[in-house]
Amino acid sequence: xxxxxxxxxxxxxxxxxxxxxxxxxxxxxxxxxxxxxxxxxxxxxxxxxxxxxxxxxxxxxxxxxxxxxxxxxxxxxxxxxxxxxxxxxxxxxxxxxxxxxxxxxxxxxxxxxxxxxxxxxxxxxxxxxxxxxxxxxxxxxxxxxxxxxxxxxxxxxxxxxxxxxxxxxxxxxxxxxxxxxxxxxxxxxxxxxxxxxxxxxxxxxxxxxxxxxxxxxxxxxxxxxxxxxxxxxxxxxxxxxxxxxxxxxxxxxxxxxxxxxxxxxxxxxxxxxxxxxxxxxxxxxxxxxxxxxxxxxxxxxxxxxxxxxxxxxxxxxxxxxxxx
Ligand SMILES: Nc1ncnc2c1ncn2[C@@H]1O[C@H](COP(=O)(O)OP(=O)(O)OP(=O)(O)O)[C@@H](O)[C@H]1O
Numbered sequence: 001x002x003x004x005x006x007x008x009x010x011x012x013x014x015x016x017x018x019x020x021x022x023x024x025x026x027x028x029x030x031x032x033x034x035x036x037x038x039x040x041x042x043x044x045x046x047x048x049x050x051x052x053x054x055x056x057x058x059x060x061x062x063x064x065x066x067x068x069x070x071x072x073x074x075x076x077x078x079x080x081x082x083x084x085x086x087x088x089x090x091x092x093x094x095x096x097x098x099x100x101x102x103x104x105x106x107x108x109x110x111x112x113x114x115x116x117x118x119x120x121x122x123x124x125x126x127x128x129x130x131x132x133x134x135x136x137x138x139x140x141x142x143x144x145x146x147x148x149x150x151x152x153x154x155x156x157x158x159x160x161x162x163x164x165x166x167x168x169x170x171x172x173x174x175x176x177x178x179x180x181x182x183x184x185x186x187x188x189x190x191x192x193x194x195x196x197x198x199x200x201x202x203x204x205x206x207x208x209x210x211x212x213x214x215x216x217x218x219x220x221x222x223x224x225x226x227x228x229x230x231x232x233x234x235x236x237x238x239x240x241x242x243x244x245x246x247x248x249x250x251x252x253x254x255x256x257x258x259x260x261x262x263x264x265x266x267x268x269x270x271x272x273x274x275x276x277x278x279x280x281x282x283x284x285x286x287x288x289x290x291x292x293x294x295x296x297x298x299x300x301x302x303x304x305x306x307x308x309x310x311x312x313x314x315x316x317x318x319x320x321x322x323x324x
Contacts, residue, residue, distance in 0.1 A: 005189035010060035038209035044193035081150030091135035106153035140171030227291035230268030233260035
């Protein structure tokens with residue numbers, strides 16, 4: 001049996017009364033692209049920070065590349081690459097100087113540095129900018145350079161915390177191009193967090209995280225198939241009356257999500273004509289969608305990821321304060 005790239009058992013982190021991570025358990029196989037999907041404040045960064053030995057767990061165990069994150073921190077660190085939300089590049093240095101500094105920190109043999117440097121910088125299409133100071137780079141270029149830096153010492157597991165947050169859609173898709181290239185070229189496991197549904201689709205498996213707990217773990221396809229129902233959203237002048245009428249006429253439970261009355265039915269297209277014929281209320285517009293990861297999220301947590309983020313907006317503030 002091969003050793004899992006990441007093995008986590010009952011991992012916990014509390015900050016005073018806040019239970020940021022409530023005893024999560026999961027395994028990631030070598031070579032997998034594994035994603036943590038959840039709204040802001042779900043506990044993704046806290047979990048990944050424990051796995052990277054940056055914060056100390058309150059309870060439970062975790063092993064990364066076979067090493068315990070508490071008792072074998074140095075071995076864990078030698079085997080992982082990190083790309084975190086807050087950039088840590090030195091903007092007064094050139095791209096190459098940043099990477100050389102990192103190579104030294106990680107003890108990459110001098111004879112190998114030159115070749116490896118070129119390899120990783122070419123992978124993220126920054127080789128021709130190696131002599132430019134990082135302060136002249138765009139946000140997307142900096143993120144690409146951070147990915148190159150995270151790979152420089154050939155880690156077994158690369159941790160990416162929201163690798164594309166704050167980037168425009170074009171740059172986000174370019175970053176995903178590099179990540180995909182990477183999984184084919186290097187013998188590496190990728191562990192990432194995201195709150196973008198479309199990005200979670202790129203993962204082999206995802207763990208949906210909400211309020212410090214893992215709600216479900218599976219491949220995106222299996223999760224969507226598990227929902228098995230279409231999502232119908234209607235706009236109507238009286239949402240309360242519509243929710244009541246849906247219950248009375250069709251026995252359906254509906255709720256308002258993202259400004260529309262939302263409910264699930266087995267076949268949306270077949271249901272819509274009945275809706276207009278039998279609801280007895282004005283409907284301004286209707287949309288039907290196949291199960292997406294949004295629906296998976298809603299199915300398992302009871303709210304959409306955007307609703308969850310809005311209600312948890314205070315978390316960002318708390319975190320910003322805690323970081324000061
Ligand atoms: N240093 C800290 N002190 C106090 N509370 C914290 C600290 N770090 C995180 N928390 C709290 O723990 C919970 C989980 O936060 P965490 O950053 O892990 O969430 P997240 O899912 O990674 O969200 P994001 O996508 O915003 O990074 C939140 O309620 C947050 O406010």
